[in-house]
Amino acid sequence: MGNRGEIDAMLQTGYPDMVKWRRYLHQHPELSFQEKETSRWIAGQLAGLGCEVKETEGGYGLAVSIKGELPGPVIALRADMDALPIQDEKTCDYASTVPGVMHACGHDAHTATLLGIARYYSTRRERLHGERRLLFQPAEELTPGGALGMIGSGVLTGVDVIYGVHLWTPLPYGVAATRSGPIMASPDEIFIDIKGRGGHGGMPHETVDAVLVGSAIVQALQTIVSRNIDPLEPAVVSIGSFHAGTTGNVIAEHCRLTGTVRTFNQETREHIKERMEQIVKQTAELHGAEAVLEYRHGYPPVVNDEAEAQRFFNVTRRHLGEDSVRESSLIMAGEDFSYYLKEIPGCFLFVGAGNKELGAVYPHHHPKFDLDERSMLVSAKLMIAMAENYASGE
Numbered sequence: 402m403g404n405r406g407e408i409d410a411m412l413q414t415g416y417p418d419m420v421k422w423r424r425y426l427h428q429h430p431e432l433s434f435q436e437k438e439t440s441r442w443i444a445g446q447l448a449g450l451g452c453e454v455k456e457t458e459g460g461y462g463l464a465v466s467i468k469g470e471l472p473g474p475v476i477a478l479r480a481d482m483d484a485l486p487i488q489d490e491k492t493c494d495y496a497s498t499v500p501g502v503m504h505a506c507g508h509d510a511h512t513a514t515l516l517g518i519a520r521y522y523s524t525r526r527e528r529l530h531g532e533r534r535l536l537f538q539p540a541e542e543l544t545p546g547g548a549l550g551m552i553g554s555g556v557l558t559g560v561d562v563i564y565g566v567h568l569w570t571p572l573p574y575g576v577a578a579t580r581s582g583p584i585m586a587s588p589d590e591i592f593i594d595i596k597g598r599g600g601h602g603g604m605p606h607e608t609v610d611a612v613l614v615g616s617a618i619v620q621a622l623q624t625i626v627s628r629n630i631d632p633l634e635p636a637v638v639s640i641g642s643f644h645a646g647t648t649g650n651v652i653a654e655h656c657r658l659t660g661t662v663r664t665f666n667q668e669t670r671e672h673i674k675e676r677m678e679q680i681v682k683q684t685a686e687l688h689g690a691e692a693v694l695e696y697r698h699g700y701p702p703v704v705n706d707e708a709e710a711q712r713f714f715n716v717t718r719r720h721l722g723e724d725s726v727r728e729s730s731l732i733m734a735g736e737d738f739s740y741y742l743k744e745i746p747g748c749f750l751f752v753g754a755g756n757k758e759l760g761a762v763y764p765h766h767h768p769k770f771d772l773d774e775r776s777m778l779v780s781a782k783l784m785i786a787m788a789e790n791y792a793s794g795e
Contacts, residue, residue, distance in 0.1 A: 405719070412778055431502070432484060452467065462537060466534050469530055475531055477564070480537055484508065485766060505768070518785060544588075552741065557744050563746075573756065574775060589664075589699045590662075593657065595656040596692070597656070612653050614685055630672070704743075705748045732751075
């Protein structure tokens with residue numbers, strides 16, 4: 402439905418609105434599980450495009466069904482809408498107006514892209530084979546995530562395949578990448594609470610120093626990946642925060658560590674958890690302290706279907722050219738798109754959004770994060786092209 406030139410022309414016509422939508426969302430961010438006004442605004446834009454919108458249960462997700470007049474498959478396309486608890490430090494006329502909250506990961510642009518796709522399909526129902534189901538998902542950034550609620554509301558009922566895109570500033574504008582099989586890690590969270598015996602800094606022999614115990618645990622945890630995991634198996638154990646003590650001459654009684662574990666397969670994931678439990682317990686006991694590990698499983702790893710990943714490479718070469726296609730490296734970030742892929746075949750891909758000339762050089766989750774907005778055009782083009790390639794039976 403629609404050749405490459407027609408798709409490009411239609412998207413170019415709607416591009417100014419995509420930019421306008423993205424900048425509005427950037428100015429009015431909402432955190433995970435709090436996207437009430439964002440959801441309402443998106444529903445209003447969709448209604449203006451003549452789309453029927455269904456609210457999902459247990460959150461602020463939206464599902465749009467655009468049914469064609471010709472027989473064909475049901476293809477789902479997904480975008481996320483939540484922001485992050487970060488203060489926007491950019492100097493521009495579309496900076497966040499909400500103190501301490503900003504779109505620092507591109508979800509505003511993902512939403513604007515899917516709105517552009519909604520406009521494209523809503524004007525082509527008479528030529529559309531099957532159904533395009535557009536999913537506007539809340540709460541990707543915070544476990545347990547919004548995907549499970551969407552799935553529980555039945556958004557995948559009857560769906561044959563699903564595609565999702567992340568605009569990605571580590572890749573330059575004009576480039577797109579994915580890989581078959583695992584591509585993004587499972588992001589687990591760890592919390593370690595240590596109880597020692599506090600006391601005077603000048604009389605350490607009467608205490609059990611929680612800072613010392615915490616330091617020993619941090620050091621020991623770093624041996625898990627280096628000495629217990631196959632060197633050819635990707636894994637990360639990181640401690641991100643260490644909180645203990647109140648002043649310099651008091652030995653701390655309590656210490657709290659928080660961190661993350663990133664893996665790509667269940668066996669490695671469980672082995673790391675087991676070793677962590679042993680190290681935390683036994684290191685604390687060695688120093689006469691007590692310690693408790695809370696291990697929270699995050700999203701499963703994102704695992705692309707082999708055939709759909711190959712579809713990406715075929716379609717992207719055709720639409721962007723051979724030089725614009727790359728095989729993605731493994732990415733240690735997590736994504737709850739993984740839950741969709743556990744249910745049905747699909748592909749998650751990355752579209753380059755970095756541009757030094759525009760200042761789009763900061764990493765995701767950075768206070769000065771921004772992106773090359775033209776990447777929305779590339780993203781929309783690839784999503785539509787992959788959907789139509791699937792519908793054609795190629």
